[in-house]
Amino acid sequence: MTDLSYKDWKSKAAALKFRNQCFISGTFCDAISGAKFETLNPATGAVLTAVARGNGDDIDRAVKSARSAFDSGVWSGKTPSERKEVLLKLAALIRDNIPEFALLDTLDMGKLIKDSSTVDAPGSAHFFQWHAEAIDKLYDEIAPTGGRDIAMIRRVPLGVVGAVVPWNFPLDMATWKLAPALATGNSVVLKPAEQSPLSALFLAELAVEAGLPDGVLNVVPGYGQDAGQALGRHDDVDCLVFTGSTAVGKLFQRYAGESNMKQVWLETGGKSPNIIFPDADLDAAADMAAFGIFFNQGEVCSANSRLLVHASIKDEMLERMKTRAEAITPGDPLDPASTLGAMVDKSHTDTVMQFIESGRQSSRLITGGERVTLNGSDAFVTPTIFDNVESNHKIARDEIFGPVLAVQTFNSDDEAIAMANDTVYGLAASVWTKDLSRALGVSDALNAGTVSVNTVDALSAMTPFGGMKQSGYGRDLSIHAFDKYTALKTTWIRY
Numbered sequence: 444m445t446d447l448s449y450k451d452w453k454s455k456a457a458a459l460k461f462r463n464q465c466f467i468s469g470t471f472c473d474a475i476s477g478a479k480f481e482t483l484n485p486a487t488g489a490v491l492t493a494v495a496r497g498n499g500d501d502i503d504r505a506v507k508s509a510r511s512a513f514d515s516g517v518w519s520g521k522t523p524s525e526r527k528e529v530l531l532k533l534a535a536l537i538r539d540n541i542p543e544f545a546l547l548d549t550l551d552m553g554k555l556i557k558d559s560s561t562v563d564a565p566g567s568a569h570f571f572q573w574h575a576e577a578i579d580k581l582y583d584e585i586a587p588t589g590g591r592d593i594a595m596i597r598r599v600p601l602g603v604v605g606a607v608v609p610w611n612f613p614l615d616m617a618t619w620k621l622a623p624a625l626a627t628g629n630s631v632v633l634k635p636a637e638q639s640p641l642s643a644l645f646l647a648e649l650a651v652e653a654g655l656p657d658g659v660l661n662v663v664p665g666y667g668q669d670a671g672q673a674l675g676r677h678d679d680v681d682c683l684v685f686t687g688s689t690a691v692g693k694l695f696q697r698y699a700g701e702s703n704m705k706q707v708w709l710e711t712g713g714k715s716p717n718i719i720f721p722d723a724d725l726d727a728a729a730d731m732a733a734f735g736i737f738f739n740q741g742e743v744c745s746a747n748s749r750l751l752v753h754a755s756i757k758d759e760m761l762e763r764m765k766t767r768a769e770a771i772t773p774g775d776p777l778d779p780a781s782t783l784g785a786m787v788d789k790s791h792t793d794t795v796m797q798f799i800e801s802g803r804q805s806s807r808l809i810t811g812g813e814r815v816t817l818n819g820s821d822a823f824v825t826p827t828i829f830d831n832v833e834s835n836h837k838i839a840r841d842e843i844f845g846p847v848l849a850v851q852t853f854n855s856d857d858e859a860i861a862m863a864n865d866t867v868y869g870l871a872a873s874v875w876t877k878d879l880s881r882a883l884g885v886s887d888a889l890n891a892g893t894v895s896v897n898t899v900d901a902l903s904a905m906t907p908f909g910g911m912k913q914s915g916y917g918r919d920l921s922i923h924a925f926d927k928y929t930a931l932k933t934t935w936i937r938y
């Protein structure tokens with residue numbers, strides 16, 4: 444899709460159709476209350492459309508629809524190969540509509556069209572395809588009981604899955620939940636983030652076109668405190684999967700405890716360290732370190748937001764980082780030549796600027812730190828690097844979720860490991876060294892769900908993604924994602 448010009452994207456954006464209602468039992472419908480909320484393009488401040496604002500009543504209607512579809516066996520009773528065929532058709536339909544999906548996410552949350560059209564939308568098709576292809580290659584087990592017994596251990600779907608997702612990769616975060624949940628035969632109620640509900644609604648429409656029976660996938664747009672909470676507290680939801688902030692993840696644990704003890708799986712925040720040892724390829728490390736913090740405006744859960752550099756190479760590394768940061772400048776997300784998009788909204792931009800202000804007071808600003816106005820919107824922040832950041836300062840500890848890098852120095856491997864692990868989070872980490880023994884030793888010692896050596900944020904449909912500590916538990920992607928959506932059921936037969 445990279446061959447579309449700025450002009451092409453603008454004219455496609457002007458002609459784009461928005462689905463803006465709840466999607467329940469295979470059809471679009473207004474919220475029962477009739478309420479709506481506006482979703483804006485953060486890059487211009489323009490209202491895109493008014494979207495149905497679902498609440499507990501709509502969630503209840505969607506859960507009933509999901510339950511009745513599940514109990515009927517119309518999807519849960521299909522063979523894995525039959526489900527595979529439908530999900531492969533969905534992957535193909537997503538691929539046929541990459542420009543539309545890319546535009547929906549770019550307009551709704553400010554990310555670059557060059558990323559949404561080459562990473563997010565093709566990624567969604569790929570993840571659906573991968574989980575579809577995997578589902579009829581998984582075998583169940585027979586336990587080695589011996590004697591005149593057969594003990595069959597089978598994976599069975601859980602029933603109704605509630606999925607609550609964030610705005611930073613709207614289509615892909617929904618896909619990471621939906622693909623394994625649907626492949627295993629569950630029915631789903633999805634609540635997209637209020638900042639970015641549009642791509643999920645289009646996806647639901649295409650799922651039905653692909654052959655997913657009505658009621659198997661329902662989407663209820665709305666706010667977290669009403670629609671999200673209602674899903675978390677619903678007594679007929681068997682499993683709640685969440686991607687979002689750690690604070691809200693803890694609420695879902697509480698909702699489950701105060702309702703039906705549904706399973707809860709959490710993919711939450713991060714403050715990932717990127718450790719640069721003196722023997723690293725500094726040019727490659729700087730290229731990837733810049734990508735690791737500035738890609739998607741730094742609105743990435745696994746963003747490498749802490750750069751831990753050996754004291755002997757700090758100046759060389761900082762010089763490289765400054766050059767790379769200054770080559771990235773905010774621009775219209777619809778322009779394929781732009782290198783940094785808009786922050787998701789004004790209020791998040793305010794939060795990021797508050798972190799920058801507090802950084803200015805305690806640390807050394809190397810570059811950036813500016814809020815920029817473009818096309819009437821001030822939701823743009825320049826790539827920012829702070830040096831001499833104290834470990835206990837909030838820019839070293841809190842998830843900023845913006846293009847802000849905190850640089851700290853270390854003098855030994857042990858000190859690097861201790862600094863890297865000095866966080867409540869444990870999502871990802873990166874290590875740069877040519878010494879294999881050091882690479883493996885340090886990787887082993889890091890508390891992180893994924894460690895990338897001589898790269899950052901390595902990720903694939905083939906490998907599990909998720910965190911340790913307060914970055915959550917449970918894994919998206921790979922064969923292991925199926926674990927969240929199935930229970931092991933044992934059947935004994937004596938003969």
Ligand code: NAD
Pocket residue numbers: 607608609610611616634635636637665666667668669670671672675686687688689691692694710711712713743744745842844870909910914915
């Ligand atoms: P958020 O926690 O504010 O919102 C996420 C979702 O939860 C949204 O759908 C929102 O409506 C809902 N929600 C908010 N308050 C709620 C409440 N009281 N009850 C029920 N639901 C509620 O997060 P965000 O700002 O949308 O996204 C950014 C966060 O997501 C960051 O912390 C980031 O690290 C995290 N994230 C994590 C991963 C991962 O895989 N670990 C991936 C992407 C994003």
